[in-house]
Amino acid sequence: MTETQPIISNTNDKLWNVLCHLSAFLGVALILPLIVYLVTKDDANSTIPAHAKETLNFHISLFIYAIISSILIVVVIGIFLLIAVGIAGIVLAIVGAIKASNNELYRYPLTIRLIK
Secondary structure, three states: OOOOOOOOOOHHHHHHHHHHHOOOOOOOOOHHHHHHHHHHOOOOOOOHHHHHHHHHHHHHHHHHHHHHHHHHHHHOHHHHHHHHHHHHHHHHHHHHHHHHHOOOOOOOOOOOOOOO
16 A cells, blocks of 8 residues: 655644645735735745735735726726725635645646746
């Protein structure tokens, strides 16, 4: 019988991964993932930097999309885009947290990968 090793071996890693994805609900959407990424980026044995980086890229992308949508409110379509950005931010953050709790790295769709 072969044993498969879990992707995340440390419960602490799993907690930080989920917290990164749920950081928007905690009111620290950009700050928490940035701090977590900067503190853990040199840890080769941890999955935390990958989750923090993905979450940070997602929140930066949402911010950019929200600014563009706000500008487009002048031509009416912006209000619908702004609502869509808000709903996508909520739903995708929850999906990311669920995937992180299942030991999976979630790649957010339509995310601009500014931090590589």
